[in-house]
Amino acid sequence: MTVMEQRGVYRPTPPPAWQLRTDPAPLLPDAEPYRVLGTEAAGKADEELLGRLYAQLVRGRRYNTQATALTKQGRLAVYPSSTGQEACEVAAALVLQDRDWLFPSYRDTLAAVARGLDPVQALTLLRGDWHTGYDPREHRIAPLCTPLATQLPHAVGLAHAARLKGDDVVALAMVGDGGTSEGDFHEALNFAAVWRAPVVFLVQNNGFAISVPLDKQTAAPSLAHKAVGYGMPGRLVDGNDAAAVHEVLSEAVSRAREGGGPTLVEAVTYRMEAHTNADDATRYRGDAEVEAWRDHDPILLLERELTERGLLDEDRTRAVRYDAEAMAADLRERMNRDPDLDPMDLFGHVYAEQTSQLREQAAQLRAELEASAEEGAEGAGGADGEESGR
Amino acid sequence: MSTVAAERAAKKAAKPATMAQALGRALRDSLAEDPTVHVLGEDVGVLGGVFRVTDGLTKEFGEDRCTDTPLAEAGILGTAVGMAMYGLRPVVEMQFDAFAYPAFEQLISHVARMRNRTQGAMPLPITVRVPYGGGIGGVEHHSDSSEAYYMATPGLHVVTPATVADAYGLLRASIASDDPVVFLEPKRLYWSKADWNPDAPQAVEPIGRAVVRRTGRSATLLTYGPSVPVCMEAAEAAVAEGWDLEVVDLRSLVPFDDETVAASVRRTGRAVVVHESNGFGGPGGEIAARVTERCFHHLEAPVLRVAGFDIPYPPPMLERHHLPGVDRILDAVARLQWEAGS
Known part of the structure; x- marks a missing residue:
């Protein structure tokens, strides 16, 4: 049986017969975001996993503060921080196998880094020395996507292609609450459900699309409820509870891997920083709201759990912090070096083979560069000549 | 048999064929030759496309190779991007020129520039077939000549045949190209006829030659x-x-x-x-x-x-x-x- 045939065949039923094609009840999300930390479910959580999540959260927070600092030093053109959202970023990376694919948005460099990508490569786009600083196929990480939700159909197509080839590959695609209003969100979820593609859609509902709050974005009961309309399950999870996000995403990944089709996961979280360093969040939200979320910080929640269970002592904390500092110091040091840029690369990868028009334009730029280099050299030589003449 | 004799025999075997038939044959031969080629679009399966260009492909190659998609052009091209990222060679059919517009963002923001933004690491060998132009008595939104939009986007090839033989040759070359190609099919020439031998089509010229x-x-x-x-x-x-x-x-x-x-x-x-x-x-x-x-x-x-x-x-x-x-x-x-x- 072909992959497409596994979908079954739909024939319109003659009137007056009518029946639902799918029972919506099992697809519905819970009324409350699922939590693990601080609940009974925490007892069942794998201690080793909690430790790993903790180390990655601390490292992720340090990465966020370092990247933000780099914008202030002019080393990054822009940085959309995921501070406060580290649990989602880290869990998304950790639930995937090596062969699986991650489809991040521009706010998800941390997920790529948590997956093992060199932070300097992850930040290439935001530094501005090129658009994508890594080979997507080598790392199974799609280019960071700026046009919102447009990477979601890519995830569906890739997962579908893998299934057609008989490969056991899952794609996890990340999008924000604002992105769920885009047409590509709708089309991607619809295609994924119709094709039963092995995809997990992770929506980080961080409360804002730049300045626009969720109630101006949607009238849906929750973003997870949107899944039901496509015939896929929706899951609602506390996005600051790393253990819960990890568990829900793991289940969704397993379901996809086993041929169960796509899942939509809404992780409820909060964007602690402004949209980017170029944004002023005080224009659209108050301090009290931000402060309230500080008590629900992803690192704090996990720290509490680990401390209560005696899994976190001072030595362990120090080791984790030391590791995070080392990463930040290395990142800072390497980002402070000027990137090695060759303007002729502009013409390098537009087509497999340069068109005659691009060859002409490349020659023009090369001539301009050579002329300005000569001018520079002559300028220096001329000054010398004048001096020796006197 | 000498080359001259072979050519003469091939010419003898030529029978009147339409451009639509030559395009269909190009798709068929590409599917047969390269297992990574996949055709997808609206009504391309059982129906064979509204212009019947994909007639018989699903029957011959199965639904996995020639796939009826949901009715959503951005979704079709967007999923084709993902398929190409995984090493497939999708051939997408847009039903009519003006119905390709919902896919513009995918085309311009991703298809055209993926090779460039990944510094050559991830080229997208996608062919987007677009029936275009007027003269067929089509009602509103069925007769646009949209080539200027595509021409204005660096990273795309824009190809359009005018003869039966070119329709075959250029489509084969477009599908084989490692760059994305917007392949514009002149609607009113779909039923134009010429003597053509599908079993010995003329050699495929590289894209870019007038x-x-x-x-x-x-x-x-x-x-x-x-x-x-x-x-x-x-x-x-x-x-x-x-x-x-x-x-x-x-x-x-x-x-x-x-x-x-x-x-x-x-x-x-x-x-x-x-x-x-x-x-x-x-x-x-x-x-x-x-x-x-x-x-x-x-x-x-x-x-x-x-x-x-x-x-x-x-x-x-x-x-x-x-x-x-x-x-x-x-x-x-x-x-x-x-x-x-x-």
Whole structure:
């Protein structure tokens, strides 16, 4: 049986017969975001996993503060921080196998880094020395996507292609609450459900699309409820509870891997920083709201759990912090070096083979560069000549 | 058998075929030759496409290779991007020119620039087939000439055939290309016929070569796609007026064959660009500028354009007034300053 045939065949039923094609009840999300930390479910959580999540959260927070600092030093053109959202970023990376694919948005460099990508490569786009600083196929990480939700159909197509080839590959695609209003969100979820593609859609509902709050974005009961309309399950999870996000995403990944089709996961979280360093969040939200979320910080929640269970002592904390500092110091040091840029690369990868028009334009730029280099050299030589003449 | 004998035998086996049949055969041969080729679009499966170009492909290759998708053009092209990222070679069908517009963001923000943004690591070998142009009595949104939009996007190839043999050859070359190709199929030539042997099709020329369809000494008509037969007809009619017109079929708008075009205009000293697309901001402006830049001292007259009017595509009962026809082309030729020049 072909992959497409596994979908079954739909024939319109003659009137007056009518029946639902799918029972919506099992697809519905819970009324409350699922939590693990601080609940009974925490007892069942794998201690080793909690430790790993903790180390990655601390490292992720340090990465966020370092990247933000780099914008202030002019080393990054822009940085959309995921501070406060580290649990989602880290869990998304950790639930995937090596062969699986991650489809991040521009706010998800941390997920790529948590997956093992060199932070300097992850930040290439935001530094501005090129658009994508890594080979997507080598790392199974799609280019960071700026046009919102447009990477979601890519995830569906890739997962579908893998299934057609008989490969056991899952794609996890990340999008924000604002992105769920885009047409590509709708089309991607619809295609994924119709094709039963092995995809997990992770929506980080961080409360804002730049300045626009969720109630101006949607009238849906929750973003997870949107899944039901496509015939896929929706899951609602506390996005600051790393253990819960990890568990829900793991289940969704397993379901996809086993041929169960796509899942939509809404992780409820909060964007602690402004949209980017170029944004002023005080224009659209108050301090009290931000402060309230500080008590629900992803690192704090996990720290509490680990401390209560005696899994976190001072030595362990120090080791984790030391590791995070080392990463930040290395990142800072390497980002402070000027990137090695060759303007002729502009013409390098537009087509497999340069068109005659691009060859002409490349020659023009090369001539301009050579002329300005000569001018520079002559300028220096001329000054010398004048001096020796006197 | 000698090459000459083989060629003669192949010609003998040629039977009248339509452009739609040649396109279908190109898809079939590509699917048969390369297991990574996948066809997807609206109604391309059981129905065989609204123009029947994909007729029989699902039956022969199965639903996994020729797939009826949900009705969503951005979704079709967006999933094709993902498939290409995983090493497949998708051939997407957009049902009509104006229905391709929802896929513009995927085309412009991703398809056209993925090779560039990944520094060559992830090229996308996607072919987007778009039936385009008017002259078929189509109601609103079924007759657009959208090539200028595609031409204006670096990273895309824009190819359009005008003959049965080219339809086959250029589509095969487009599918085989490692770059994304917008393959514009002139709707009103779908049912045009020529003697053609599907089992021994002519060799596939690389994308980007224009061809001289008719040699002439008086002036060059630069054209492509649906306007090629119109220009050929105009050239025949021009003989009575004492003009010997050369007709160049561009075949590929990107890459643009400056060499063939400039060589022709240098020979004739006069040029008219002919296309259905709106004149203002249309391909003719770019082509006229390129010709002027390269052939200024050979030109006896300004390069003229015969194009569709700068209006939204008209309703079918009025479209004949909009489309460049033989008379309008000859009127333009008449304005090429014959008194001053020769």
